[in-house]
Amino acid sequence: MKLDLIKNIALILLGLNVFSINVCCQDEDRPESPTLERVSVDPFSGHTLLQWTLSSSPDVEAYIIYIFKNTDFFAMDDTIWDAGAxxxxxxxxxxxxxxxSYKIAAWDSTGNISAMTDSHSTIFCSAEFDSCQAEVNISWTPYKGWNDSINSYIIYQRIEEDSFKILQQISPSDNQFIQSDIQAYTEYCYYVEAIHTDGIKKSTSNMTCEYTQMAxxxxxxxADYATVSGENEISLSFTVDPASEIKNFKLLRSVDETGPFDTIEVFQNVTSAKIExxxxxxxxxQNHYYRLAAMNVCNKIVQQSNLAGNIVLTVSNQDIFNTLSWTPYQYWLGGIDEYQVSRLIGNGLPELIITLPGTDSI
Incomplete structure (x- = not known):
């Protein structure tokens, strides 16, 4: 009986000794961290892609994905059970x-977890349409994780169902761009790409779209014409694109073709393509110069006509000769074909006396 008890005690002690040997020899070293190279958003699917270089530790069995949860810590999001992933x-x-924002860590065969990598954050792109200015303001959050190694940002644009094309390349210190001359009733889509200074690593943002609902x-x-039509008066005519939805216009006048121009008349709720x-x-x-300006609902000029101006005629007399000279009418979009010079004697009717090329003014 005593012999059996002694044997049992010996076996227990032997088992404890083996267990202690296993415990003391278990690997407690943390594996080396991988290197998170980039995070990037697929603009079309909205999925986020992470890319890293492997841990140098030989016994790594998995990689743990961490995501920032807006509560001041990174939480485990997924585990990739593939040592070569x-x-x-x-x-x-x-x-x-x-x-x-993401971090990753390596997991080895004994359950040790490496230190987490540095954090990398995706680019979030947004766009805002300003119908008053006919502009789209594109802005984005900076890519975080490459420190000062961003070479530039590239903005890509798609109009309606067309393919994406480069709109603008931006300095890494900037995070917004304003696109002007936007067309009405059109969908504009954008995404932004960060370029690393090595020229290899890139990170794209989400895609954002704006529909330009405006007149x-x-x-x-x-400007059809500006012509002297009576004593001290000039008659004007303008033709507006009939597809336009703009209803308000203002007539501008200056004594100098370069301005400044003053508003002399406002036309509201215009329904005709012809304004006189x-x-x-x-x-x-004296010369007077005119142009018609289309105004949007924010009272901003969105289109202007070409210039129109009166012809100023002067006459000098020597003996039986009259010499005529005039300021050229040079603002028709199609140019001047010819000048017709007519003479009026007394109360008679005007008589055409000569037709001159459109380049003449004397």
């Missing part, structure tokens, strides 16, 4: 709503 795609990413501006406003006006009380020995 270097990429991960988050198919339930919210990177189309806000910027996401269609006229493609053109043509008679400017009275003028000194016709």
């Amino acid at each position: 270097t990429t991960y795609e988050n198919i339930i990413s919210n990177a189309s709503v806000f910027s996401e 269609r501006t006229p493609e053109y406003i043509n 006006y008679v400017d009275q009380g003028l000194d016709l020995n």
Whole structure:
């Protein structure tokens, strides 16, 4: 009986000794961390792609994906049970709503976890349409994780169903761009790409789109003519693109073709493509220059006509000869074909005396 008890005690002690040997010899060293190279959003799917270089430790069995949860810590999001994995795609990413931040760590065969990598954050792109200015303001959060190694940002644009094209390349210190001359009733889509200074690593943002709901501006406003029509008055005519949805216009006048121009008349709720006006009380020995401007609902000029101006005629007499000279009419978009010179004697009717090339003014 005593012998059996002694044997049992010996076996227990032997087992404890073996267990203690196993415990003391178990690997407690943490594996080396991998290197997170980049995080990038697929603009079309909204998924986030992570790419890293492998841990140098030989017994790594998995990689742990951590995501920032907006509560001051990174929480485990997924585990990749593949020692050779270097990429991960988050198919339930919210990177189309806000910027996401990630870290990763290596897991070895004995359950040790490496230190987490540095954090990398996706680019979040947004766009805002300003119908008053006919502009789209594109802005984005900076890519975080490459420190000062961003070479530039490239903005890509798609109009309607066209393919994406480069719109602008931006300095790494900037995070917004304003696109002007936006067309009405058109969908504009954008995404941004960060370029690393090594020229190899790149990171794209989510895609954002804006539909430009605003009144269609006229493609053109043509100044048909400005002509002296009576004593101290000039008659004007303008033709507006009939596809335009702009209804308000203002007539501008200056005594110098370069301006400044003053508003002499405002036209509201115009429904015709033809706008006519008679400017009275003028000194016709002086040039007067006109243009018609289309105004949007924010009272901003969105289109202007070409210039129109009166011809100033002067006559000098020597013996039986009259010498005529005039300021050229040079603002028709199609140019001047010819000048017709007519003479009026007494109360008679005008008589055409000569037709001259459109380049003459004497």
